[in-house]
Amino acid sequence: MGAGHDTVAAELARRLREHGHRTAVVDVLRLLPYGLGGGLRAFYQASVRHFPWAYGGLYQVFLRRGTGRRPSGVPLARLAAGRLTRLADRTGADLVVPVFHLAAQLTGHLRSRGLLRVPSAVFLIDFSVHRQWLHPGNDRYLCLTDEAARAVREDIATPAETAGPVVAPAFSAPAPGAEQWSRRFALHGPGRPPVLLSAGAWGAGSRLAATAALLAGRGFLPVVLCGRNDRLRGRLPQTPGVLTLGWVADMPGLMHAARALVDNAAGQTAVQALAAGLPVVGYRPLPGHGADGVRRMAALGLSDLAADESGLLGALERLTAPGPDRERRVRHGRALFRDDLMARMAQLLDAAGPCPSPPSTGTAPGAVGGDGRDTSRGAAS
Template sequence: MPERHDPLPGPLPSPSTAPALGAAPRRVVVISASVGAGHDGAAAALVDRLTAHGVPVDRCDFLDLLPARTGRLLCGGYHRLLTWAPEGYQRLYRATEQAARPGAVWRALFRGAEGRTLAALPPDTCAVVSTYPGASQVLGALRQRGLLTVPALTYLTDFSVHALWVAPGVDAHMAVHAVPAAQAHVQGAAAVTVVGPVTDPRFTPATDGQRLAARARFGLPGQAPLALLVAGSWGVGPVRRAAAEIRETQAAVPVVVCGRNQALVEQLRRDGAEYVFGWVDDMPGLMHACDVLVQNAGGLTSLEAFAAGLPVASYRCIPGHGRTNAQALEEAGLAAWIRTRENLAPTLTDLLRGPRGRAQRAAGIALHRSAPGPVPVIAARTGIRPASPAVSPTVRRRSRLRFALSAAATAATLALGVAAPLAHAYAEAPARFIAVAHCLDGDRR
């Protein structure tokens, strides 16, 4: 990951001035937030994509841009609310879910971050991309008042779009799928485009040999079906209850990842859970070892599981975004939302061995192959000319063709305002998008 540069003084460049042919690309700044790991994970993958195309990138943590350490206090309060009073968080989420604008307290807090946000942008900044709703609100306000003179873009990391994600003034919104794209469009988001997810390229479907090797490496059973149970980096929600209920179904053996919640690790081991992990650095390897993912928040781990070819189930979801994401994932046909304990065993069985599991595996893999990614949108907005990654000449030619077509389509989408129809078309006939992606990849099957 590129090092973060110290803020430099000076005016920001005009976004209308494209670099001369052959000139060094200008800089993109990505603003995330270390609230859990999902926003940071998406930002890291986005930085990797841009860097691979030769675009200089800086990355900032929005919590550090809030005044008087309020960012850390806000994060800590959110964590405690989810842990100790989850239904209180549900009420707060509902109260703000359909709000036309942030409340007075939120507006004051975001206003306090504006100066630091501008100071964090180097003078060669050509665009700012947010992967966190609060950062999007600040960038939109700065754009509306003319204080930010380069494009501001939002990358929607969730499948459900809370009102705070949509900020007036933001130039474009990038969505991972047609479902969140449609939600954002209904809420008035500007230039909504389906770009697909960005995840670590190590998340790929496992071969039989990789699966057996991964199981041996993690000390897992060689033959039993394994359900990977995750609860985010904080390990929040009724994880112990979900683990016990999965074990009681006898449909799969639970493999539980508790993130940084070491107390949960110890509790599960006292409960008799056999396969429990804290923070796991090699999540691609652990997904290779398992057969189905059970999650409760619908965030980045679900997108990673889709890339790894795992069917996904939402169960015992946390309040707020956990439940709205579960509903949106189900609507997209990407994950089963198990609402009752009675449906747990039959749904797991269907996902492991039935047609529903096969359909979800195919849909999850297709999600990662059927959209151009965020780089063409950023290029269309800024005029930068991303370089092709270092690959073979044949692959480079295909990559250039694919990128040129993606950039042209993105530019037309942004110029003509056809993002919502494209999102609808993707939802109605995703196979056509998949076929085009395979063709551009050189897959003629």
């Protein structure tokens, strides 16, 4: 769904390979038969883009914590059960790491019935825990914050700990591309502090054109990130003082050249901004888990939450200017990246014990576990 889950999975796989392991990144929606995965993705994408209120209503009734019996994704997830267990056996995996809530339902179901023989460690990548992430059959949960880990333990009594977010190292290091972005900003809006407006990979957002016009009118350079939504980019006004971008490959450089991020989902873009030292302001969040995540980030002191136009402008004026407010926000955001997730996974791989070598296929996926020296062991995320 979107690009955030893929980005996290890719970075986990990269780190595992760097430690000498083999990896397989698998889209759980592709494991569903009859084209159900593609249909589910299309339905959710249409909901977020065109009628977010409908998803917001479903979320409030069925997914939000504290709303009664937890709904189960198991009936749908069961349809992928055979394909996942065969994949784990074929690759010799000794750890499965779900980074999407349907995958967590699937592995929890399989583990609780003894059908998946290796541990499942869910990497819960949301700031706000919704109940579809939770299944007591999983062996462990690794969470972004102490609060999220506590919520998991309270709801399903499963071991849960704080691991912090996972982003590519380029976001927290000096970015070579920042200078090129700065030159582009100077040409498009000389003297204006560049502010990113994120609409996610799908280009979903509320009143983006109005927000961009508001910022431009107050002396900022709004840089609207339309993701892969070319239609959205074409609809936004191509006026002086507003820069619209499609899919951006160099996000580290872009973030290091900007002064703030206006975010509506508390997803991976917001996490990357924290790593890059870019202050985040939540504004007009998407309904459902997006709104809950934006509020939770602000409650934790990781971002500001603007309730209206005046609040948005005030927050940006404080956070784009050098000074203690900006420094405090940057310091607090970077402090979230505090633990070594690979060390925690290594513990799980060691506890799992050695697995048989997978059949030799030349490009056999999987991730190698334990001490990184036994290349017959694997893990899938």
